[in-house]
Amino acid sequence: MSSVDRQLDDLKAEITSEIPDDITVSDVKYEGPELVVYTRDPKKFAQQGDLIRQLASKLRKRITVRPDPDVLSHPDEAREQIMAVIPEDAGVTDLDFHADTGEVVIEAQKPGMVIGRHGSTLREITQEVGWTPEVVRTPPIESSTVSNVRSxxxxxxxERRDILEKVGRQIHREEMQDDEWVRITTLGCCREVGRASFILSTPETRILIDCGDKPGAEGEVPYLQVPEALGSGANSLDAVVLTHAHLDHSALIPLLFKYGYDGPIYCTEPTRDLMGLLTLDYLDVAAKEGRAPPYESEQVREAIKHTIPLEYGDVTDIAPDVKLTFHNAGHILGSAVSHFHIGDGLYNVAFSGDIHYSDTRLFNGAVNDFPRVETLVLESTYGGRNDYQTDQEDSERKLKEVINTAHDRGGKVLIPAFAVGRSQELMLVLEEAMREGDIPEMPVHLDGMMWEATAIHTTYPEYLRDELRDRIFHDDENPFLADQFNHIDGGEEERQEVADGGPCIILSTSGMVTGGPIMSWLRHLGSEEDSTLTFVGYQAQGTLGRRIQNGWDEIPVSRDGGRGNTMKMKMHVETVDGFSGHADRQGLENFVRTMNPRPEKVLCVHGDESSVQDLSSSLYHDFNMRTFAPKNLETFRFK
Amino acid sequence: MSSVDRQLDDLKAEITSEIPDDITVSDVKYEGPELVVYTRDPKKFAQQGDLIRQLASKLRKRITVRPDPDVLSHPDEAREQIMAVIPEDAGVTDLDFHADTGEVVIEAQKPGMVIGRHGSTLREITQEVGWTPEVVRTPPIESSTVSNVRSxxxxxxxERRDILEKVGRQIHREEMQDDEWVRITTLGCCREVGRASFILSTPETRILIDCGDKPGAEGEVPYLQVPEALGSGANSLDAVVLTHAHLDHSALIPLLFKYGYDGPIYCTEPTRDLMGLLTLDYLDVAAKEGRAPPYESEQVREAIKHTIPLEYGDVTDIAPDVKLTFHNAGHILGSAVSHFHIGDGLYNVAFSGDIHYSDTRLFNGAVNDFPRVETLVLESTYGGRNDYQTDQEDSERKLKEVINTAHDRGGKVLIPAFAVGRSQELMLVLEEAMREGDIPEMPVHLDGMMWEATAIHTTYPEYLRDELRDRIFHDDENPFLADQFNHIDGGEEERQEVADGGPCIILSTSGMVTGGPIMSWLRHLGSEEDSTLTFVGYQAQGTLGRRIQNGWDEIPVSRDGGRGNTMKMKMHVETVDGFSGHADRQGLENFVRTMNPRPEKVLCVHGDESSVQDLSSSLYHDFNMRTFAPKNLETFRFK
Ligand SMILES: [Zn+2]
Ligand SMILES: [Zn+2]
Ligand SMILES: [Zn+2]
Ligand SMILES: [Zn+2]
Ligand SMILES: [Zn+2]
Known part of the structure; x- marks a missing residue:
């Protein structure tokens, strides 16, 4: 008998002794980080209000109770009873019964009403029908990503249940090492922006954090081949943790499955969906540009299949000696500061991922409050001594001026933007500006994956800023559903129509004018003297966006990406900064200054060489911490 | 055709074109780092004085020429001709013909006379007989280690030829990586003394430097199991380099072969022999103390079989991108500062191993002159701010006082000492002191492996200090052959006789009174009030030596190592320091100050925590270098 089986037997005995005699426990199993308790008396279990919570705190495990398959009522009957319990306003759109596990997935427009106060409606459902309900939101804006992932x-x-059981047994395996140490190995993202990838290791466990590409530097991927990464076999990793879906953190996650990785990926639910969207697009772009993609869409599906989504604040066992907790990072939807508690109080490490410290329209500011943290791995994108940005109020004022001026000329405003994050922030700015009359009402066209990304945002309002979340719950106030927003889904024909029409605002990918529909918009509008091209995000060296910013006025217009004709740029060109998803220098300092508790050590990463050096030496001088500006391929030991 | 075969074909063509038309090249092969050229015309080759040297410098390879087996003269005939060429004074004791490679191994008391001026006699031999001569020294003192290793x-x-060919092909394989970096990973010996073990790695190559145990801390072995060490397979290592034979550097080298390592070990020839002696003794001691030895004597033989001995100053390819050069370290026989030249001028790293900076009687001081060196990994045993030692002249004076005092009382002097290094230094001190009349002539008894170790020293006089080497060449001046030295080879009976006799000096292992014949000597002499127990080396915490130094006078005397009787210590106890094989604080500073060129970075290792911290911060302040006091299990990247 394996040690995990012994452990499960012990747990079964303990649970049986803790609950009333008339409730039977037929089986206990691990599914990923959760302990699943099967019972022949699901209704009685549900009647004991706090029982599951008490068990969870007693056993220090996440517990799910499920009915034995043979005590289940028939789905048709259960469906009727469930619909009778749930208030009609919840807007249930689908019920899906899974007899194998006794679960019923309820898709509803207002999941909160299905859950009820402190889960009371859910408990009521189980008391009535025995089935275990699970609730998901019906996207307020239809999202093909969300529906594809779900189906x-x-x-x-x-297969997923098999994966979860295997992962669960791995997590709860017996600890074999009596040595104690904690190390971080840098595989990328040091003294550079891009290819984020780190290994956190103990004698028992190895965890990969992020696995991204480096934009604008093809071939510069994380150092995955060294022995301390995949050199000793992809399955020598226990877990992969993804802080957020941006490609510089996620692009090569599916590649791990091509290399034979077969373990879990931990991230938030929106990060999972956005990763699916962005990595599939990454493959598309590679194909269109004639590059061999590093993996196939099959591996994206594998990544999704192996994802174990966690919510902010859930303390989760991901290895015998490691607990992971995600916290809001304020950077993009689902972005997470990842906190690792190692051993039984031995050591704590937080990886910031990318963060925005202050609140934005879209997100609350990054969390920097932890029970304990000795080492912080901190992004430093704007860590340079001069990287103080305009604050957003000023930026918004400037943007509105640019729009008004173009409108007065009868021109259009074309804004290159990334699909995820800043586009939604701009949508909120524009919606409010029109509502309040700061700029005239006019159409705002969204091209590229922006609409789809917005739809994903509305599927997960829990991850948005409090006020915004509340507004989304009321159909008539959901700012993303405002009338002026138009999804460009009619291709070139629709673009031509827009180009021929009156003043409007167009948000289009790619954000650095390196391809995508923005190229088409430039063909349509490039020679319009009344219109304005407006940059709102960082334009990297070597991109067309940067060149136009610098005054280039000959832009390529061939449709097939070849080196064909150029056209003369006649549009006005403006830059409005301050809409970054990253904390600026002040934000990074504030994040550390107000951090509770203050870490002993900070590793400054995710910034170019001077930024990490500046930030590292400032934090050292200001806060008297040990700070480092690691290189790639180094290993730091903390215990 | 593999790239190595293509390379060999090209080399054969190039050699053929470089040498006179009447000399044929029948084959070229790699044997370890050497290129072996087979010819049907060995005599003509030898006639072309400088030809081999010219080829070697042209091809930048170490070249050996060997005759085709079928052109060889009969050994009986060759033997006569060879003996006619070699001067009689050379004292040839054996000729050993190997028809498979056309080599003849000549064992002689004076190898220099067999070699002749700039190798002239060797060339004459080949011109006469065609065979390729190789010369080894007949040990002036019979050494069972040397003769066992040789036979x-x-x-x-x-099998050794197969190994060498395989290693040779590995060394000369095509470089596959176009990435460039240089890293050092610490597997032991950081903030501690013992378990020396480091990995030097590039994208192409991984080299293990040393693999020792930690004396007095059983079970604290190097972190070999981590992925960057053997975790990705023992044969992911390209080479093992051993700086010297002390067990804190060598004890676990044979273990690598138990783990499946099958590659080369680079060290000097005396280090190979001493490693054989010391690791076999290590197994013996483990067996006697009832501990399970980590490997068997079979693995010691594997280690010896896989050793490729290098001489000081030989620049040797050990991987496609790494050249290794050993330099005298002044610490023990064969100890080497190991210099690695990486890439084509990319980077240079020197590992000091253990060093003694100033000259001693036995050895020249450590070499610190290199073509280039950017990073130095420096031992710091006496790196503490107060670790300045008495200089040896004062130490010798004190030792002579101690001896004279005991002699005047009619007592004996018992000195616990390590078999290798300091014992031989003391022998030189005592021989001179008696020759010059500073102390009375009396027997000096050598017990334990000391005699054997001394025999190994006399086999390799090239590794000793210049003057000493010259003296050893003259039988009548070899100080180790002085009449007063007596090898205790008669066991307890002989010890009893010595104990019953008059004043004498006894050197016996172990050096820290943790076992071995010193225990027997304490039984015999411990209660003699006229005799003196004299410590000349560091006594570690927890050893009996340290306890006696601190005044303990109850010492265990049971013969079987059990917890039986104790006896009252009545001997005088004296400590004479200054005979260390390690540079003291001043020596370490001098080594760095006079180093040419000065390294940019220094990693201070092989010292307890305060020693490495003290040395690291002093070197930083005094020489403005970047200095580090690494922890075990860290990785530093230099390029
Ligand atoms: Zn189903
Ligand atoms: Zn990001
Ligand atoms: Zn990023
Ligand atoms: Zn040593
Ligand atoms: Zn040592």
Whole structure:
């Protein structure tokens, strides 16, 4: 008998002794980080109000109770009873019964009403029907990503259960090492922006944090081949943790499955969906540019299948000696500061991922409050001594001026933007400006994956800023559903129509004018003297965006990406900064200054060489911490 | 055709074109780092004085020329001709013909006379007989280690050639990586003394430097199991380099072969022999103390079989991108500062191993002159701010006082000492003191492996200090052969006789009174009030030596190591320091100050925490270098 089986037997005995005699426990199993308790008396279990919570705190495990398959009522009957319990306003759009696990997935427009106060409605459902309800939101804006992911996971349900059981047994395996140490190895993202990738290791466990590409530097991927990464086999990793979906953190996650990795990926639910969207697009772009993609869409599906989504604040066992907790990072939807508690109080490490410290329209500011943290791995994108940005109020004022001026000329405003994050922030700015009359009402066209990304945002309002979340719950106030927003889904024909029409605002990918529909918009509008091209994000060296910013006025217009004709740029060109998703220098300092507790050590990463050096030496002088500006391929030991 | 075969074909063509038309090249092969050229015309080759040297410098390879087996003269005939060429005074004791490679091994008391001025006699031999001569020294004092190693290697000749060919092809493989970096990973010996073990790695190559145990801390072995060490397979290492034979550097080298390592070990020839002696003794001691030894004597033989001995100053390719050069370290016989030249001028790292900076009687001081060196890994045993030692002249004066005092009382002097290094230094001190009349002539008894170790020293006089080497060449001046030295080879009976006799000096292992014949000597002499126990080396915490130094006078005397009787210590106890094999604080500073060129970075290792911290911060302040006091399990990147 394996040690995990012994452990499960012990847990079963303990649970049986803790609960009333008339409730039977037929089986206990691990599924990923959760302990699943099967019972022949699901209704009685549900009647004991706090029982599950008490068990969870007693056993220090996440517990789910499920009915034995043979005590289940028939789905048709259960469906009627469930619909009778749930208030009509919840807007249930689908019920999906899974007899294999006794779960019923309820898709509703207002999940909160299905859950009820402190889960009371859910408990009521179980008391009535025995089935274990699980609730997901019906996207307020239809999202093909969300529906594809959901139907894919449904189709792969059996295999996924096998994966979860295997992962669960791995997590709860017996600890074999009596040595104690904690190390971080840098595989990328040091003295550079891009290819984020780190290994956190103990004698028992190895965890990969992020696995991204480096934009604008093809081939500069994380050092995955060294022995301390995948050199000793992809399955020598216990877990992969993804801080957020941006490609410089996620692009090569699916590659791990091509290399034979077969373990879990921990991230938030929106990060999972956005990763799916962005990595598939990454493959598309590679194909269009004639580059061999490093993996196939099959591996993206594998990544999704192996994802174990966690919510902010959930303390989760991911290895015998490691607990992971995600916290809001304020950077993009689902972005997470990742906190690792190692050993039984031995050591704590937080990886900031990318952060925005102050609140924005879209997100609350990054969390920097932890029970304990000795070492912080901190992004430093704007860590340079002069990287103080205009504050957003000024930026918004300037943007509105630019729009008004173009409008007065009868021109259009074309804004290159990334699909995820800043586009949604701009949508909120524009919606409010029109509502308040700061700029005239006019159409705002969204081209590229922006609409889809917005739809994903509305599927997960829990991850948005409090006030915004509340507004989204009321259909008539959901700012993303405002009338002026138009999804460009009619291709070139629709673009031509827009180009021929009156004043409007166009947000289009790619954000650095390196491809995508923005190229088409430049063909349509480039020679319009009344219109304005407006940059709102960082334009990297070597991109067309940067060149136009610098005054280039010959831009390529061939449709097939070849080196064909150029056209003369006649549009006005403006730059409005201050809309970054990253904390600026002040924000980074504030994040550390107000951090509770203050870490002993800070590793400054995710910034170019001078930025990490500046930030590292300032934090050292100001806060008297040990700070480092690591290189790639180094290993730091903390215990 | 593999790239190595293509390379060999090209080399054969180039050599053929470089040499006179009447000399044929029948084959070229790699054997370890050497290129072996087979010819049907060995005599003509030898006639072309400088030809081999010219080829070597042209091809930048170490070249050996060997005759085709079928052109060889009969050994009986060759033997006569060879003996006619070599001067009689050379004292040839053996000729050993190997028809498979056309080599003849000549064992002689005076190898220099067999070699002749700039190798002239060797060339004459080949011109006469065609065979390729190789010369080894007949040990002036019979050494069972040396003769065992030699006869073992003779017996394993065929397998050894296979190993060398395989290693040679590995060394000369095509470089596959276009990335460039240089890293050092610490597996032990950081903020501690013992378990020396480091990995030097590039994208192409991984080299293990040393693999020792930690004396007095059983079970604290190097972190070999981590992925960057053997975690990705023992054969992911390209080479093992051993700086010297002390067990804190060598004890676990044979273990690598138990773990499946099958590659080369680079060290000097005396280090190979001493490693054989010391690791076999290490197994013996483990067995006697009832501990399970980590490997068997079989693995010691594997280690010897896989050793490729290098001489000081030989620049040797050990990987496609790494050249290794050993330099005298002044610490023990064969100890080497190991200099690695990486890439084509990319980077240079020197590992000091253990060093003694100033000259001693036995050795020249450590070399610190290199073509280039950017990073130095420096031992710091006496790196503490107060670790200045008495200089040796004062120490010798004190030792002579101690001896004279005991002699005047009619007592004996018992000195616990390590077998290798300091014992031989003391022998030189005592021999001179008696010769010059500073102390009375009396027997000096050598017990334990000391005699054997001394025999190994006399086999390799090239590794000793210049003047000493010259003296050893003259039988009548070899100080180790002085009449007063007596090898205790008669066991307890002989010890009893010595104990019953008059004044004398006894050197016996172990050096820290943790076992070995010193225990027997304490039983015999411990209660003699006229005799003196004299410590000349560091006594570690927890050893009996340290306890006696601190005034303990109850010492265990049971013969079987059990917790039986104790006896009252009545001997005088004296400590004479200054005979260390390690540079003291001043020596370490001098080594760095006079180093040419000065390194940019210094990693201070092989010292307890305060020693490495003290040395690191002093070197930083005094010489403005970047200095580090690494922890075990860290990785530093230099390029
Ligand atoms: Zn189903
Ligand atoms: Zn990001
Ligand atoms: Zn990023
Ligand atoms: Zn040593
Ligand atoms: Zn040592």
């Amino acid at each position: 894919f996971l449904k189709q792969e349900r059996d | 073992f290697l003779k017996q394993e000749r065929d």
